[in-house]
Amino acid sequence: xxxxxLAALTVLELAPPALIDVAASCxxxxxxxxxxxxxxxxxxxxxxxEASLKETLARLDATGITVADLEVVALRPETEIAAFSTFFExxxxxxxxxxxxxxxxxxxxxxxxxxxxxxxxxxxxxLTADLEFMPWTYVPDLATATSIVAPMRQANAxxxxxxxHFDRSKSSFAELGAVPAHRLHYWQxxxxxxxxxxxxxxxxxxxxxxxxxxxxGGIDLISLTRAMPADITISIEVPTAELAxxxxxxxxxxxxxxxxxxxxxxxxxxx
Numbered sequence: 001x002x003x004x005x006l007a008a009l010t011v012l013e014l015a016p017p018a019l020i021d022v023a024a025s026c027x028x029x030x031x032x033x034x035x036x037x038x039x040x041x042x043x044x045x046x047x048x049x050e051a052s053l054k055e056t057l058a059r060l061d062a063t064g065i066t067v068a069d070l071e072v073v074a075l076r077p078e079t080e081i082a083a084f085s086t087f088f089e090x091x092x093x094x095x096x097x098x099x100x101x102x103x104x105x106x107x108x109x110x111x112x113x114x115x116x117x118x119x120x121x122x123x124x125x126x127l128t129a130d131l132e133f134m135p136w137t138y139v140p141d142l143a144t145a146t147s148i149v150a151p152m153r154q155a156n157a158x159x160x161x162x163x164x165h166f167d168r169s170k171s172s173f174a175e176l177g178a179v180p181a182h183r184l185h186y187w188q189x190x191x192x193x194x195x196x197x198x199x200x201x202x203x204x205x206x207x208x209x210x211x212x213x214x215x216x217g218g219i220d221l222i223s224l225t226r227a228m229p230a231d232i233t234i235s236i237e238v239p240t241a242e243l244a245x246x247x248x249x250x251x252x253x254x255x256x257x258x259x260x261x262x263x264x265x266x267x268x269x270x271x
């Protein structure tokens with residue numbers, strides 16, 4: 001089995017110390033921590049005071065859980081790389097390995113420059129900067145992400161494949177096979193209905209609030225699992241807002257991990 005990380009979005013109601021404890025009790029290897037919100041006013045846990053950071057570090061030490069990734073860096077026209085110095089320092093103290101990056105700049109030439117500068121700034125902290133393609137952003141699909149990342153000279157630049165976005169963007173396995181292996185550092189696993197949402201608003205809502213556990217939907221996760229490198233971390237990202245009204249965070253996290261393990265086993269058994 002690969003290592004499994006509990007994505008922040010799966011149990012976003014939990015602050016990092018509680019997230020770490022739930023991950024450990026379920027059998028995860030790592031967690032993702034949302035230091036920055038996905039949208040203005042969204043939920044995030046910046047750990048910008050020493051007490052909360054020390055509490056988080058203490059839970060990591062006590063449980064043996066590691067930090068796989070940090071979220072969410074949205075690169076916009078007005079982004080200033082210098083503003084991320086505290087973010088990088090916090091990530092280094094947490095021992096994080098990856099950063100989720102999203103493209104919110106319509107000028108892709110400018111975005112390339114900003115992203116390259118971000119990668120260079122993250123590198124001294126031992127962090128990769130992984131560009132997640134999402135249909136409603138200015139890097140909407142794998143082909144666009146590859147055109148940006150593949151030729152970059154920054155070794156820590158990567159592409160983040162999210163199973164839902166891979167399917168919803170109609171990206172292909174041929175395109176995935178053309179991605180240089182060293183550009184894939186980790187990936188995100190979930191499921192969704194076979195029918196794709198018709199509008200960006202519906203895409204965003206489903207992605208942020210209503211995903212399905214691996215194996216419960218219509219996405220070809222077996223083929224995707226076989227196409228991804230077997231030795232990189234799988235971040236299990238399954239927000240289930242309706243279910244969360246009646247089922248607690250630990251039970252949802254456990255169900256997500258059990259489903260992911262079953263899926264990986266099936267993919268290796270030829271199912």
